[in-house]
Amino acid sequence: MDSIPREASVEANPLRCLTLGELRRRTSMKWRTYPDDVLPLWVAEMDVPLAEPVVRAVTDALARGDTGYPAGTAYAEALAEFARERWGWDGLAVERTAIVPDVMLGVVEMLKLTTGPGDVVVVNCPVYPPFYQFLGNADRKIVEAPLGPGHRIDVDTLENAFRNAVAGGRRAAYLLCSPHNPTGTVHTADELAAVAALAARYGVRVVADEIHAPVVATGVTFVPYLSVPGAESGLSLMSASKGWNLAGLKAALALAGPAAADDLARLPEEVGHGPSHVGVLAHTAALRDGGDWLDALLAGLDENRTLLGDLLAERLPTVRYAPARGTYLAWLDCRGLGLGDDPAAAFLERGRVALSPGTDFGTGGAGHARLNLATSPEVLTEAVHGMAAALG
Structure with a gap:
């Protein structure tokens, strides 16, 4: 499945638009x-101004007093068009979507539809810490399936x-993180098809967290889980949140494969009351009209991935880092620094740089830290210098 090329963006790099003083x-x-x-x-917040189409959609809504409850399918229609254009996928059926408050709450609702209390949910560790928190609160048991070589x-x-x-005959689900957080792995079509085949063989339901789908490196194409053969019974959660920095404007979409339509139809009606109407308008505008802004962001992230590699090679050469293919996150193997299981603690205390502790990401996270590189080159440079200073 090939993505459709876009014309080169003429927008400024959003990562270079704000000063540290403005951000503070x-x-x-x-x-x-x-x-x-x-x-x-x-x-995972980006140091960027909002895309102009998003600002216009929100301010226009406020000017109209259009701040009621969400309605309609405009968000799903915008996502379907985005999927056709960016991923070459025309299988996103608007009638098999539902608005949910955000991706993680949507994940919980999808797992309620496909599993029961005490059932197992499989995750690939190291993985996004809220997976552990939300699943535990939902009374699901977690079974870890660690990522293999190359994450x-x-x-x-x-x-x-x-x-x-x-x-023992219990129901089970697999919570797929795609692209993977924290490693930035972008799963291939073959890998996802193998997942679908395994899930079918064992009767495991796949729920895919695809919140980082719009954020991939140049030359990389994201593959939606529901687009691969055998994924008809899968469920997916998508959002414009990560691609356009809209976490504070709550809205996401649950998507169902053809064989999961009946499951999604059982979603309680009140779940659709959770998203913000203004959030839905913002996400719709981002997907529909924010492509040039996104292209400029992706180019800036490419530059920052290279810059981070150069900075680490110069100041922290024992840190192992492979530029991610997706997300705006960097997974740093700091075990060579001798800072113990939680190097982020030393970076914070002695270098005044806050990273996410690797230990929060489950098995395989010890000795690692996650860095958000969606910032200006100047801040990124200052951060690596601070991390190096933490070594004394």
Whole structure:
């Protein structure tokens, strides 16, 4: 499946638009969790201004007083067109979608539809920490299937996890992170087809968290799970949140394969009351009219991945880093620094740089840290210098 090329963007790199002083005026989690002398490169918020079409959609709604409850299918229609254009996928059926508050809450709702309390959910560790938190709160048991060499899905390991998950005849699900957080792995069509075949063999339901789908490196094409052969019973969650920095404007979409339509139809009606109407308008505008802005962002992220590699080679050469194919995250293997299981603690205390501790990501996270490189080259440079200073 080939993506359709776009014309080169003429927009400025959004990562170069804001000064550190301007960013420190923000009141979101990224900028209020730590003191002002700490550079925050941890939580998945980007240091960018909003795309102009998004700003226009929100301000127009506020001017109209259009701040009621969400309705209609415009969001799903915009995502379907985006999927055709970007991923060459025309299989996103608007009638098999539902608006949900955000991706993680949507994940929980999909797992409620496909599993029961005490059932197993398989995850590929190291993986996004809220997977553990939300699944635990939903009374699901987690079985880890660690990623294999190159941070890719290990089919044999996954099969063993599936076999154990369904032992005794219980229902089970597989929570697929695609692209993978924190490693940035972009799964191939063949890998996803192998997942679908295994899931069918063992009766495991696949729920795919595809929130980072719009964010891939140049030359890389994201493959939607529901687009591969055998994925007809799968469920997916997508959003414009990560691609356009809209986490504070809550809205996401649940998507069902043809054989999962009846499951999605059982989604409680009240779940659709959770998203913000203004959020839906913002996400729709991003997908429909924010392509040039996204292209400029992706080019800037490519530059930052290269810059980070150069900075680490110069200042922290024992840190192992492979530029990610997707997301705007960098998974740093810091075990060679001698900082123990949680190098992020040392970077914070002695370098005044906040990264996400690898230990939060489950098995395989010890000795690692996750860095958010969706910032300016200047902030990224200052951060690596601070990390190096933490070594004394």
